[in-house]
Amino acid sequence: EVQLVETGGGLVQPGKSLKLTCATSGFTFSNAWMHWVRQSPEKQLEWVAQIKAKSNNYATYYAESVKGRFTISRDDSKSSVYLQMNSLKEEDTAIYYCTLNFAYWGQGTLVTVSS
Amino acid sequence: DIQMTQSPASLSASLGETVTIECRASEDIYNGLAWYQQKPGKSPQLLIYNANSLHTGVPSRFSGSGSGTQYSLKINSLQSEDVASYFCQQYYNYPPWTFGGGTKLELK
Numbered sequence: 001e002v003q004l005v006e007t008g009g010g011l012v013q014p015g016k017s018l019k020l021t022c023a024t025s026g027f028t029f030s031n032a033w034m035h036w037v038r039q040s041p042e043k044q045l046e047w048v049a050q051i052k053a054k055s056n057n058y059a060t061y062y063a064e065s066v067k068g069r070f071t072i073s074r075d076d077s078k079s080s081v082y083l084q085m086n087s088l089k090e091e092d093t094a095i096y097y098c099t100l101n102f103a104y105w106g107q108g109t110l111v112t113v114s115s
Numbered sequence: 116d117i118q119m120t121q122s123p124a125s126l127s128a129s130l131g132e133t134v135t136i137e138c139r140a141s142e143d144i145y146n147g148l149a150w151y152q153q154k155p156g157k158s159p160q161l162l163i164y165n166a167n168s169l170h171t172g173v174p175s176r177f178s179g180s181g182s183g184t185q186y187s188l189k190i191n192s193l194q195s196e197d198v199a200s201y202f203c204q205q206y207y208n209y210p211p212w213t214f215g216g217g218t219k220l221e222l223k
Contacts, residue, residue: 035212045159045202045214061210097158102149102204102212103170105158 002026002104006096009109012088020083022098022106029079030054033101036072036083038094039108048072048096051081066092088113117141117205121215127223134190136218138203143183147207150179150188153217154199162201163188190220198222 008020022034033056036048049072052059060072071084081098088111095108118141128134138148146166151159161170163179166186176191190197203215 043200043217045204045217047210047212047214050210063211102151102206103161103164105160108158 002100004098004100004104004106006098006106006109009096009111011112011114013115014088014090014113016088017086018088018111019085020096020109022081024079027100030076034074034081035099035102036096037099038096040094049083090114116211117144117208117213119203119205119213119215121203121218123218124216125219125221127221128193129223130193130195132193134193134220136188136201138186138215140184140205144205144207146182147205148186149204149206151202151204152199153202159202195222
């Protein structure tokens with residue numbers, strides 16, 4: 001059974017950093033292309049970032065709204081994907097989901113950016 | 116970027132009724148479209164991909180259709196467990212993958 005579990009969310013001040021973790025199981029993680037998607041308080045879904053597999057040189061892609069501030073990475077030995085979020089803004093407040101090709105989703109972790 | 120516009124934003128229907136949700140893309144997406152169901156407090160779940168293919172385990176009362184820029188999700192014989200929000204997503208031209216604004220379906 002595919003499982004994705006996000007952790008690391010919380011309340012953070014504007015300009016600070018936070019790192020999210022998505023621990024996975026139930027599939028061959030090393031071959032998987034993984035995404036982060038976020039959902040705003042207004043319930044709008046927004047794709048955030050993608051990381052491809054080693055065979056694709058771990059290529060990464062980002063939404064314009066987070067480019068230069070967020071970094072997606074992975075550790076195949078731990079079957080985990082990460083999202084390092086720097087210079088956080090209030091508009092980054094959302095539930096952050098990791099997803100395997102949009103077919104399987106974690107339960108999400110809430111990030112609140114507020115002073 | 117391809118913009119996805121969903122309608123209606125909210126919908127109220129009775130049990131047993133047939134419901135249709137529309138999604139319009141800003142350009143041709145050649146059936147590169149998925150539909151998701153999201154129940155309150157839960158993560159989105161894939162219902163349909165390639166515009167009309169049912170994901171594993173999805174009840175057959177759900178169906179998708181369309182082509183070009185216009186797509187729709189139909190729910191036949193609405194059940195109480197179908198109360199949820201529904202989102203469309205294009206994956207023809209990416210990145211970015213883009214979502215519609217969602218349709219909130221409630222029981223009348």
